[in-house]
Amino acid sequence: MAADLFYGLLPEHFLLALLVVLMFIEIIGRGGRAAGILFTIVMISGCAVLLNQLGQNYSAMIVADEIVIDHFALVARLVVFACGIVYGVSCLGNNEKPKFWILLTSSLLGASIVFVSSGFISLFLGIELLSLPAFALIVHRAGNTNATEAALKYLLLSAVASAMILFGISMTYGNVGTLVIRDFAGSLSSDNLLSVVAAILILCGFFLKAAVFPFHGWAPDAYSGARLQVTTMLSSIVKGAVVLALVRVFGASPLNDHLVGMVAIFGIASILYGNLSAMSQTQFKRLLAYSSIAHAGYMVFALVDNTGHRTEDVLYYVAIYALTTIVACSCFAILDPGDNDDLDALNGAFAKRPLPAVLMALSLLSLAGIPPLPGFLGKLMIFKSVIASGYQWPAVLAFAGSFVGVTFYLGMVARIFKPQTEQAVAGNLTRSSWVLGGTLLGVFLLVLLAVFPGLVFI
Amino acid sequence: MSEIMNVELLIALPFIGAFLVAFLPATGSRLLSLLVTLATLSVAGNIFATFDGTNSADFTLNIPWMNDLGVNLHLAVDGLNLYLLLLTTLIFAVVLVCSWTTAACRRPLFLTLLLFLEAGLVGTFLSQNLILFFIFWEAVLIPMFIMILVFGGAKSKSAAFTFFLYTLAGSVLLLAAIILLGVVSWQQTGVWSFEYNDILNLQLNWEMQLFVFTAIVLACAIKCPLFPLHSWLPLAYSESPAAGTAIMAGALSKMGAFALIKLAVPLCPQVAVFAAPWLLVWAVISILYGAIMALRQTDIKLLVAYSSLSHMGYIVLGVFSFYETALHGALFQTFSHGLAVGGLFLLLGLLEQRLGDDYKNVTALSTAAPRFAVLLLLFILTSIALPLTSGFTGEFMILLGAFQKAFALWQGQAGATSLVAVLFACSGIVLGAGYMLRFARKILYGKSRQEMILPDLGLRETLVFVPLLFLILWVGIAPAGYMAKVQPAVTFVAERVDSTPASIDLSLATVLHGDANGR
Numbered sequence: 001m002a003a004d005l006f007y008g009l010l011p012e013h014f015l016l017a018l019l020v021v022l023m024f025i026e027i028i029g030r031g032g033r034a035a036g037i038l039f040t041i042v043m044i045s046g047c048a049v050l051l052n053q054l055g056q057n058y059s060a061m062i063v064a065d066e067i068v069i070d071h072f073a074l075v076a077r078l079v080v081f082a083c084g085i086v087y088g089v090s091c092l093g094n095n096e097k098p099k100f101w102i103l104l105t106s107s108l109l110g111a112s113i114v115f116v117s118s119g120f121i122s123l124f125l126g127i128e129l130l131s132l133p134a135f136a137l138i139v140h141r142a143g144n145t146n147a148t149e150a151a152l153k154y155l156l157l158s159a160v161a162s163a164m165i166l167f168g169i170s171m172t173y174g175n176v177g178t179l180v181i182r183d184f185a186g187s188l189s190s191d192n193l194l195s196v197v198a199a200i201l202i203l204c205g206f207f208l209k210a211a212v213f214p215f216h217g218w219a220p221d222a223y224s225g226a227r228l229q230v231t232t233m234l235s236s237i238v239k240g241a242v243v244l245a246l247v248r249v250f251g252a253s254p255l256n257d258h259l260v261g262m263v264a265i266f267g268i269a270s271i272l273y274g275n276l277s278a279m280s281q282t283q284f285k286r287l288l289a290y291s292s293i294a295h296a297g298y299m300v301f302a303l304v305d306n307t308g309h310r311t312e313d314v315l316y317y318v319a320i321y322a323l324t325t326i327v328a329c330s331c332f333a334i335l336d337p338g339d340n341d342d343l344d345a346l347n348g349a350f351a352k353r354p355l356p357a358v359l360m361a362l363s364l365l366s367l368a369g370i371p372p373l374p375g376f377l378g379k380l381m382i383f384k385s386v387i388a389s390g391y392q393w394p395a396v397l398a399f400a401g402s403f404v405g406v407t408f409y410l411g412m413v414a415r416i417f418k419p420q421t422e423q424a425v426a427g428n429l430t431r432s433s434w435v436l437g438g439t440l441l442g443v444f445l446l447v448l449l450a451v452f453p454g455l456v457f458i
Numbered sequence: 459m460s461e462i463m464n465v466e467l468l469i470a471l472p473f474i475g476a477f478l479v480a481f482l483p484a485t486g487s488r489l490l491s492l493l494v495t496l497a498t499l500s501v502a503g504n505i506f507a508t509f510d511g512t513n514s515a516d517f518t519l520n521i522p523w524m525n526d527l528g529v530n531l532h533l534a535v536d537g538l539n540l541y542l543l544l545l546t547t548l549i550f551a552v553v554l555v556c557s558w559t560t561a562a563c564r565r566p567l568f569l570t571l572l573l574f575l576e577a578g579l580v581g582t583f584l585s586q587n588l589i590l591f592f593i594f595w596e597a598v599l600i601p602m603f604i605m606i607l608v609f610g611g612a613k614s615k616s617a618a619f620t621f622f623l624y625t626l627a628g629s630v631l632l633l634a635a636i637i638l639l640g641v642v643s644w645q646q647t648g649v650w651s652f653e654y655n656d657i658l659n660l661q662l663n664w665e666m667q668l669f670v671f672t673a674i675v676l677a678c679a680i681k682c683p684l685f686p687l688h689s690w691l692p693l694a695y696s697e698s699p700a701a702g703t704a705i706m707a708g709a710l711s712k713m714g715a716f717a718l719i720k721l722a723v724p725l726c727p728q729v730a731v732f733a734a735p736w737l738l739v740w741a742v743i744s745i746l747y748g749a750i751m752a753l754r755q756t757d758i759k760l761l762v763a764y765s766s767l768s769h770m771g772y773i774v775l776g777v778f779s780f781y782e783t784a785l786h787g788a789l790f791q792t793f794s795h796g797l798a799v800g801g802l803f804l805l806l807g808l809l810e811q812r813l814g815d816d817y818k819n820v821t822a823l824s825t826a827a828p829r830f831a832v833l834l835l836l837f838i839l840t841s842i843a844l845p846l847t848s849g850f851t852g853e854f855m856i857l858l859g860a861f862q863k864a865f866a867l868w869q870g871q872a873g874a875t876s877l878v879a880v881l882f883a884c885s886g887i888v889l890g891a892g893y894m895l896r897f898a899r900k901i902l903y904g905k906s907r908q909e910m911i912l913p914d915l916g917l918r919e920t921l922v923f924v925p926l927l928f929l930i931l932w933v934g935i936a937p938a939g940y941m942a943k944v945q946p947a948v949t950f951v952a953e954r955v956d957s958t959p960a961s962i963d964l965s966l967a968t969v970l971h972g973d974a975n976g977r
Contacts, residue, residue, distance in 0.1 A: 387634075413604075
């Protein structure tokens with residue numbers, strides 16, 4: 001038991017140790033670069049431990065009905081840690097303060113707690129730990145009032161979401177008498193009113209945190225108020241973790257008909273709304289926000305599946321989506337050295353910086369779901385499960401939504417390959433070489449995921 | 459079998475070549491790409507020579523990819539893709555040599571896109587797994603989009619967008635159909651499979667066939683294209699660079715025709731039989747529309763574009779006649795049309811390269827540049843299906859088969875609509891001669907303009923068209939050798955339509971893949 005407590009939660013111990021060390025660095029007052037390197041090292045060792053555990057097919061019940069290590073916990077944490085490595089490397093050149101890394105680490109710790117929890121208490125703790133540092137990150141070094149407004153909006157709405165989740169959890173407790181997620185999932189198949197209401201409340205809370213239409217209101221402002229690095233993290237790691245938390249709660253057994261209807265409607269509405277609104281955007285971060293609303297739609301859409309594949313489907317999708325988003329944002333950071341956040345920065349990018357421009361174009365097309373890029377495989381997994389579950393019409397609507405989405409991604413690709421008009425602006429080279437390194441690492445992982453989908457599907 | 463015949467080389471060579479060209483210094487990239495396309499061509503030529511219709515097992519590659527989902531990297535040469543492989547690899551080599559001196563050709567981006575396109579196209583033709591097929595089918599769009607966008611004319615942006623979005627709309631339907639087929643496989647056998655052979659053995663009910671058939675036909679009708687789904691074509695053909703147009707008309711449009719023969723008919727035989735009369739009429743409308751539009755054009759590039767639309771209609775006509783003659787004709791027509799229209803667009807490209815925008819007003823080519831004129835005339839004659847050229851072989855066989863089919867329908871009291879339609883289709887040949895010869899007269903003869911300086915074709919430019927003409931004549935004079943190679947595949951498609959799915963046994967389905975008991 002004690003060995004499991006140590007070995008099973010080793011990645012979390014790493015994160016905790018890192019937090020302590022980072023706080024010391026913060027007290028000393030310098031060494032931001034060292035903090036970043038430490039962060040990356042911890043992420044890599046976390047990945048190594050998880051890979052090792054995956055190789056052993058390790059599973060353990062660490063705290064009865066509260067903390068469990070199963071296959072999902074291993075793969076989900078692996079996904080988040082891998083994103084952490086890529087993200088960490090691409091932020092190394094930014095001269096971040098130790099505070100940034102502390103907040104980032106806490107957020108990741110929250111994510112991993114969510115993935116190992118099998119009871120609602122640790123799940124809730126994890127979710128709060130995941131999202132609270134994000135508010136601080138939005139304001140941290142942003143230097144404008146928009147960021148404060150954005151963070152406040154996010155904080156308030158997130159608090160509402162937490163309240164809904166808590167309310168749902170308390171109803172569940174009243175209904176089934178335990179706080180174990182498994183019991184809650186079991187009660188879903190019945191038509192018991194209390195369990196349906198509890199599930200709807202929990203779903204709405206998660207939808208709010210994941211910015212699913214119509215709960216998306218905070219996302220465009222929060223995303224565009226924050227710095228690009230923070231936006232990257234919000235739209236990739238935080239969003240992915242929230243969706244995976246949703247899967248942790250609802251992934252075990254098929255939903256009943258009421259909930260399927262609700263999830264399908266919200267998912268499709270989110271896809272259509274996100275893609276349609278993204279078409280008229282001229283600012284990259286805002287566009288990213290709308291595109292991430294659409295992608296949240298695909299991810300929750302996978303929950304309607306009843307063939308038992310939704311956990312793998314969402315894991316695969318989240319892994320690909322998060323990595324692709326990090327790659328796209330990092331490329332944009334390279335191509336937009338002035339941090340103007342304007343899509344015009346992409347004009348003629350291919351002539352200025354061919355490699356990041358091509359990677360950016362490919363990651364955008366991948367987000368649009370064009371084969372043979374990994375994004376297509378992610379969508380394929382979800383669509384085949386949805387169609388196999390007998391939901392043809394929702395699938396057709398979602399197809400239509402992704403077709404709409406292709407237009408604005410193509411518009412950005414067209415900008416990238418425009419003939420060059422003005423003089424090339426030399427970016428900050430030290431910064432961009434680290435970002436480029438992170439990008440290439442992300443691309444490598446994406447290729448790995450596309451060539452060996454079995455890494456996630458076992 | 460010897461190393462050189464490995465079918466994966468057909469994709470791997472251009473694919474790896476594209477990466478090399480992208481990352482190596484720009485100085486030798488032209489030469490490198492040429493070597494890559496020539497090597498691919500020689501592999502394809504070797505396969506073409508050794509393939510005899512029954513030994514497709516020797517040209518098969520099957521690597522599991524997503525095992526649980528039944529998605530494999532399954533590539534194979536069968537009779538249906540044999541011509542197309544040779545055509546595609548040849549067109550790319552010719553295109554590269556033709557655009558050798560253009561500014562675009564000195565840019566690694568252009569060469570990379572070209573090689574990616576080649577890999578995607580060859581992959582589409584080789585795939586024996588539906589998801590893999592779809593991935594290649596779509597992957598072709600990306601390099602083509604960028605090629606039109608970057609190297610196209612003044613309206614290239616809208617041309618590229620129209621092309622991409624239009625084709626994608628068809629593909630979305632196709633993907634839905636493919637996923638549905640996989641789901642049916644899962645429901646009927648308990649295992650996910652997107653393998654072509656497995657899907658062939660499924661029992662598809664009428665509704666399912668109807669949906670799948672409609673989806674595939676629409677996707678193909680956009681890709682081919684057929685009237686009225688062709689509206690992306692004039693813009694895309696006239697705005698993309700000459701190399702891009704030649705590839706689009708010569709090889710890309712063949713994807714649609716190929717998918718009709720390969721997927722639509724064998725997978726949904728009952729609906730195909732049911733829908734055939736309508737599709738015959740549709741094809742004829744498209745033939746006539748293309749021909750009439752071509753008659754009205756003054757821009758020679760658009761004229762060839764519309765003539766291409768008209769000729770693609772013949773292929774559809776042949777496919778949905780189901781007679782072996784017509785299917786042979788359809789395969790020949792894909793081959794011959796690819797050679798002829800590819801050659802025509804490339805010659806126009808060379809003309810444009812010499813004269814700039816003024817090439818549209820060129821006259822008296824026969825005195826100014828005799829070699830140019832001779833080559834142009836030869837391709838024009840192929841295009842109007844002069845006997846002894848491959849165009850004649852293709853269109854004659856198609857019309858013969860279509861006439862048989864329409865006559866049978868008429869005799870079977872199924873109405874005379876298709877018979878009338880096929881009779882009208884014959885007039886398409888006359889119209890074709892009309893616009894093509896008018897076009898020839900306009901630019902080959904007429905008053906010569908003194909101010910026009912037009913260097914004739916050089917040695918390189920002349921020689922590069924020789925293989926195209928050689929194949930055109932060979933197919934035109936002695937098609938029997940070619941037909942023998944694809945006979946089992948054609949028989950398979952024709953019998954697939956004749957019999958109900960229930961009576962199709964496994965051995966028939968595997969004829970295409972050359973099992974020991976194949977024909």
